[in-house]
Amino acid sequence: MTEVAVVRNKQVILKDHVDGYPKESDLVVNSDATIRLELPKNEAGLILTKNLYLSCDPYMRSRMRSKMEGSYTSSFIPGAPISGYGVAKVLDSTHPDFKKGDLISGLINWEEYSMITNPQLLIKIQHTDIPLSYYTGILGMAGMTAYAGFYEVCSPKKGDTVFVSAASGAVGQLVGQFAKLYGCYVVGSAGSKDKVDLLTNKFGFDAAFNYKDVQDLNATLKSYFPDGIDIYFDNVGGKMLDEVLRNMRIHGCIAVCGMISQYNLEQHQGIENLIFIILKRVRMEGFLVLDYYHLYPKFLDTILPLIREGKITYVEDTVEGLENAPAALIGLFSGKNVGKQVVAIAHE
């Protein structure tokens, strides 16, 4: 009889549901939990994982609330580890579809090891020549969001003028690159000089600006889009959306992907320029990537060659260690991250 290791299993726990602005201290790193690194052999359908990379995503903010009217996600449970998209390695499995050594991506707990009882939602990683962390971003939810949002929701045409907010983020950097590859004129906004430099120097945007430096958003948008905006890929909502509405072109489209500027407000800012939806015959469409996962194989066929040929780049902002995960997640809401925010728990 071999001895089975019982090891420490560090976890990130939500202390209590959070209203208003979340703080790092709303999350606590528990180093006392342990896990037995073996599955009960008489129970089928389980997998045991070593967790490698975690994705920090803005939608997770709503899961920190006790409830949110109309939300499509469930709340985190206070006292339990939070969960999100991530990449893990299978250490043991009693599930016929997974075996030891497999690499998987999907919803996992924020902890070093997990026993997963519901592995139907996991997918096996097939292409391991790409950095594994990419499955939390460009090859995961963010990538699919950018792909579905730009190609399916925006219905772009070559030559369209495209504006992207939060443009250096996990989704925005890809939308901008997709739009450039499609032959569009692309401008992005971001919240620091470093991010703005990334947009024009690394991602090939035609222009970019730091919205925090702007006195008159309307005038700034008019200077970049003298003939108006055909496509606005909205990641931020609020004041930016309001001023973009005034600058839309006839029959333009606003793909509403996120409203990160509003997630921590108890009452959302009022949008006053919706009349332009009529004046300019604008289609404004909210979407969720969940509705588009049937396109994932087609997406991989598109994106993998682009990555391998260097035609698409992806910037990650990686923190090492679960103990730094709370700061990384909370940092999203002040725009601390430069590029896709990833937590590396372990590299293999």
Next chain:
Amino acid sequence: MTEVAVVRNKQVILKDHVDGYPKESDLVVNSDATIRLELPKNEAGLILTKNLYLSCDPYMRSRMRSKMEGSYTSSFIPGAPISGYGVAKVLDSTHPDFKKGDLISGLINWEEYSMITNPQLLIKIQHTDIPLSYYTGILGMAGMTAYAGFYEVCSPKKGDTVFVSAASGAVGQLVGQFAKLYGCYVVGSAGSKDKVDLLTNKFGFDAAFNYKDVQDLNATLKSYFPDGIDIYFDNVGGKMLDEVLRNMRIHGCIAVCGMISQYNLEQHQGIENLIFIILKRVRMEGFLVLDYYHLYPKFLDTILPLIREGKITYVEDTVEGLENAPAALIGLFSGKNVGKQVVAIAHE
């Protein structure tokens, strides 16, 4: 040489551009103007009309301003007669497409007689078994707006739940009837008991309510739409739109036709519930009937049999005489009209 009559030509004049709430006194009826009831024979392309019916439409509010950012219409000229959609009879013509006795509809001045120098925008009325005044409403811009908005923008499905605001108005009464004929569940809101009665008793809406009697709009909408709204045909904007957003069903559609609640405000009310566009994957689309006039022949093929067979009814609120036209137009903005507001200048 026959003597040609020079007759009085009563006109409705805009005194000056108007900010805020328009008053009847912003318009003046001038009874001093005259017109010679004969065209100069050596000038081609003119027509002389006797004007019969005028349409009062909410969009005319924006033409009373000196300018409106992003507007698709031109401002009325202070001191000159205002103009709008109407029906007229041709008294004389030097234009090859029109002859004396023709009935026409299109943009005409608010005056008893007009000399029209730009008759390309007029259409000849072909079906005179229908009340002529209908060409200002159900067979005119309002009818086309309801038709294009419901069938083209909303993309309805049988069984959809449909909500219509300003539902007894020129457009709303038709949208509700189209939706019922299509097999939808239809609820309307209006601003008086008489209007609400019309909705259920005359137009066949499944239910209707007086929004002025409602304390909690959100709860009221939830009571009529426990499973949410598939289609909202928005004629009013503002608070109603904001509460409807909270009650949209997944993949619902908001066709934004008008925002009459906002037209007289110097700053539009802020809409705070746009997050539901993402949560419920809502498509919100503004439209203008101008983009759909290529469908007019198809529309007539659809609507004329429905009118003749009594499957669609249309309620007009008609005032007699140009001297009552200012009150009729201004009354739109306080919802004084019950049904389509028409001014009858002359009946033949």
